[in-house]
Amino acid sequence: MEIRGINPPRSRYYDRGQFGRLFPGLPPFAADSHQVREALLELGKKGGVMDPGTTDPSKNPENPAKLSAGFTYLGQFIDHDMTFDPTSSLERQNDPEAVANFRTPMLELDNVYGSGPIASSHLYDASKPGKLLIDAAAPRDVPRNSQLRALIGDPRNDENVIVSQLHVAFLKFHNAVVDHVISKGGVPRGEVFAEAQRIVRWHYQWMVVNEFLPHIVGESLVKDLMKDDCHNRCYRWRHEPFIPVEFAVAAYRFGHSQVKGGYQANTTFAAPVFDITLDPSLPDPNDLRGGRRAERRFVEWKFFFRMGTDPAPNLPQIGQRIDTKLSTVLFELPFGPPGLPGASPASLAQRNLLRSLAFGMPSGQDMARALRIKPLQADDLADVKHLNLDRSTPPWFYILREADRCEEGKRLGPVGGRIVAEVFLGMLEGDRLSYLRADPDWKPFLGRKPGDFSMGELLRFAGVA
Numbered sequence: 001m002e003i004r005g006i007n008p009p010r011s012r013y014y015d016r017g018q019f020g021r022l023f024p025g026l027p028p029f030a031a032d033s034h035q036v037r038e039a040l041l042e043l044g045k046k047g048g049v050m051d052p053g054t055t056d057p058s059k060n061p062e063n064p065a066k067l068s069a070g071f072t073y074l075g076q077f078i079d080h081d082m083t084f085d086p087t088s089s090l091e092r093q094n095d096p097e098a099v100a101n102f103r104t105p106m107l108e109l110d111n112v113y114g115s116g117p118i119a120s121s122h123l124y125d126a127s128k129p130g131k132l133l134i135d136a137a138a139p140r141d142v143p144r145n146s147q148l149r150a151l152i153g154d155p156r157n158d159e160n161v162i163v164s165q166l167h168v169a170f171l172k173f174h175n176a177v178v179d180h181v182i183s184k185g186g187v188p189r190g191e192v193f194a195e196a197q198r199i200v201r202w203h204y205q206w207m208v209v210n211e212f213l214p215h216i217v218g219e220s221l222v223k224d225l226m227k228d229d230c231h232n233r234c235y236r237w238r239h240e241p242f243i244p245v246e247f248a249v250a251a252y253r254f255g256h257s258q259v260k261g262g263y264q265a266n267t268t269f270a271a272p273v274f275d276i277t278l279d280p281s282l283p284d285p286n287d288l289r290g291g292r293r294a295e296r297r298f299v300e301w302k303f304f305f306r307m308g309t310d311p312a313p314n315l316p317q318i319g320q321r322i323d324t325k326l327s328t329v330l331f332e333l334p335f336g337p338p339g340l341p342g343a344s345p346a347s348l349a350q351r352n353l354l355r356s357l358a359f360g361m362p363s364g365q366d367m368a369r370a371l372r373i374k375p376l377q378a379d380d381l382a383d384v385k386h387l388n389l390d391r392s393t394p395p396w397f398y399i400l401r402e403a404d405r406c407e408e409g410k411r412l413g414p415v416g417g418r419i420v421a422e423v424f425l426g427m428l429e430g431d432r433l434s435y436l437r438a439d440p441d442w443k444p445f446l447g448r449k450p451g452d453f454s455m456g457e458l459l460r461f462a463g464v465a
């Protein structure tokens, strides 16, 4: 008899909107037992192997490639563009065939556009056709209702100030592109929104392929995969792209390791990501959690991205090295994401590890072999030997350790890199409206240097930098 969520589904292909698997033939890294759950809770606990227990940079160093801290949150923003399962809970059986991804698995900014100006009219400005809503009374914040809930396409984009401010930047980027389309002329009034949305999406997608992805997986892997005619890829689908659990539950959670314990948000305000000692009923706590915040908490983007001008000393801030250490604040999350009952562990590491078990995910070693990559040796994982996890390692932990061992924590290693890059590129190639499918030779034109575009240029064009 099959137990839902333990046995991988037989087919690798799923219909649109569902999660699925890249390696359906591989066994789970461990059977779901009390003993294994205890080992994972031990590995991910506060004060355990993954917790530096301090903000001392020698115990949890910065990225040696000097990847700026904004890319951590751009990564989170992109995640929210691709994945959304509002019903998820650790307590429910997690069968990828049964778990719907309510976000279309594409890079198309549906976290910003919702279902468009008609179906999601609350996200749009009724007095400025084609534009997204900005609150005239609080123009630097995301728009909010009378109870201060963010009026945005994905509630997760209000989880912290940095991702929430990125959301504002994308709203303003779209509105600036609407002005650009109108000022250029030649587009009928009724088509301005659609044309602006296409230009926004294509610039965003181009920036993801040419700036974000090379930082995360290395330029040569992106180039190799783009040359490839797909035969060597592990990510394939039948009708339309789906989100593989190996991506959502393991590889793309690498970003948790890049999060710093705190940030300099602007010239005068620095704070921890969240401070659980603060009274949660405070209207404007002295940390970087999301929600309605005083203007003095808002970010100045030169602290997060290179803006193409001479940087001030020590700017932008650098994100953390990609390795098996998470900033110590992440072991005591003060909140659950929407849909997660309070019973979920407060440690983000424990949550990620338990999810791998609940989804019956293969070990990092098995995924490496399936990709014809030499797996890490037991020596590389000696610190989890006492938990019996050194030979069949939970994939999220494996991918972080691999980044550390193979790439000095600058970027993902061979298994994590392949999964992340293949999913991003495959998703774009599967979207008939993406620039990569519709017009692969298309070049961006909104930056100061035609043919080139970056996150810094996007922020500049949006008028927020």
Ligand code: HEM
Residues within 6 Å of the ligand: 072, 073, 074, 075, 076, 079, 080, 083, 084, 085, 160, 247, 248, 249, 252, 253, 254, 255, 256, 258, 259, 273, 333, 336, 337, 340, 344, 348, 351, 352, 355
């Ligand atoms: C302060 C920063 C962040 C916090 C507090 C945070 C927190 C969380 C939490 C609580 C979950 C649900 C865990 C579970 O119960 O399964 C989650 C899921 C996830 N996170 Fe993060 N995260 C952060 C940044 C990031 C970044 C930078 C990335 C990637 C670059 C990322 C990628 C993901 C992915 C892929 C998932 C699973 C799918 C989803 O629910 O979105 N996160 N995160």
